[in-house]
Amino acid sequence: MEKREQGAKGFKKETVNKLLQLHFKDDKTREAAARAARQAQTEDLTRVDVEHVEKVLPQLVCNTQLGFLN
Numbered sequence: 001m002e003k004r005e006q007g008a009k010g011f012k013k014e015t016v017n018k019l020l021q022l023h024f025k026d027d028k029t030r031e032a033a034a035r036a037a038r039q040a041q042t043e044d045l046t047r048v049d050v051e052h053v054e055k056v057l058p059q060l061v062c063n064t065q066l067g068f069l070n
Contacts, residue, residue, distance in 0.1 A: 010047030013037050032060055 016037045024030040033048075035056040040048045 010040075010045075010049035012047055013041060016048045028060070032056065035059065 016033055019033065024033060032053060036048050036052040039052040039055050040046075043052075
């Protein structure tokens with residue numbers, strides 16, 4: 001997969017982590033954002049994009065259906 005350029009839209013990992021701490025009250029939202037940040041990190045990117053959330057959605061749906069994120 002091709003790495004994104006510096007000017008690409010997205011959020012810095014530090015920004016996502018700070019938002020998680022300050023604003024996300026719902027555990028499911030917090031989990032989705034944290035997983036998206038980890039996905040970006042595994043791709044050696046410093047910004048989280050919608051694409052990363054899309055990549056972790058199947059995991060979130062599966063966990064919710066199994067009752068892990070109640």
